[in-house]
Amino acid sequence: MSTMTETSPEVQDAATAVAAPRPRPTWWVKLIAFAACLLTLWHVGASFLWIAPYSALREIPTQEVLAGYMLPMFGQSWSVFAPEPINGDYHFNVRAVIEKDGQEIETGWVSATDVELSMIRYNLFPPRAGIQSSEVASGQMNAFNKLDDDQKAVVGLDFTEEGWEEWMVRSFDELEGEKPSTEAYMAEEHLSTAYATQVAYAIWGADAVVQVQYRVSRQNVVPYADRNDPSAQRPDPTFSTTGWRLPIEEEGQSRENFADTFRAQFERIQP
Template identity: 35%
Template structure:
């Protein structure tokens, strides 16, 4: 029975998007991603061409510009030259990549919603704006909205762990794209980062069950 359920779940996961796996998207992700996710992005015909990284910052209520801080560098420090890295060392890379993919599937009028700032009930307001667009909401928009909220939660914890998020400040993130060099130029090409997208500011968010002290310890362990 257990084997049959596992095989069925994996079949739904790798199948093309359809009403059934869309309806079961949340439990499928909760089951597959921690242990069974496989990436084929290194192989032809469409090998990975870029990596995506996360930068965050805290903004005061008057929106005075502040410095961006890399939330991905600390994970990369725990990954490089480590033969047994933690599975947590690519969280921001995965989040940034997944959001970039989801964002790219949206029509332009819905993409603009994510670049706007929302200081109050951020995601409810974003959903209301999406409902007023000509294309209304879709599973792609819902997915992008969930990822935006998850990234904001991660940014909140990251900035708090570094004492960079005073009470009442807002949170903002942006995603950097680092293109892979051509194979022939791999020894001489420089990795240059460009801004793939900058999200608008959001309110701080801490999800139920999050342990701020444990999060800070995890960053120190990297």
């Protein structure tokens, strides 16, 4: 005895849907997916090359291409770990000669680093503005330390006339004997002076500032071997000695935006 069962319309529709072939993705969907895969592969590969110790593999995309892609948004390193962890603090201090009541007055030093660090201390969402001075200071001192004594003496001179950067380069060129290149230092000198200019403008006013001077220092932490010694002291800071400079600004900079952010924080931490 055979029995026959009838299939409900709902079951038939479901079976038909399962059996029907899926539509192929359109060409533009494939293109987007392919581009996303390439971008992911590039980002992972670039991050690996950037973080890993230097090797010839970096020269496949070239160091310049890597740096252009990774900085400033994706920059990272293992410098908090051995064998060469970060073991010191950089500070960037600024003072100025300002015109007040018809007289030129030399101000005291202001720590731009302390002002910026106060933006990120105890802040779960720290702004990038809180680390600018430390990065500028690090670059300047690293470049300064590669100069010889004669070149460092030039850096310590005052350059307060128009075109002072050209005069500084000419002073370097007039030194006798084989000398280390000053090209990298001049780039850091320009950046440091431009940053010091903005700090001075923010604190004392752009109309009042006549000259600026910056001072970069680095102080190491207590040596690892003395970490358990309660009387251990941090080593004395080292300084890069620079003279007075004529203020400079980059095209497109907004001194108003910088001043609004920096001055507000500067006034907030004043005693």
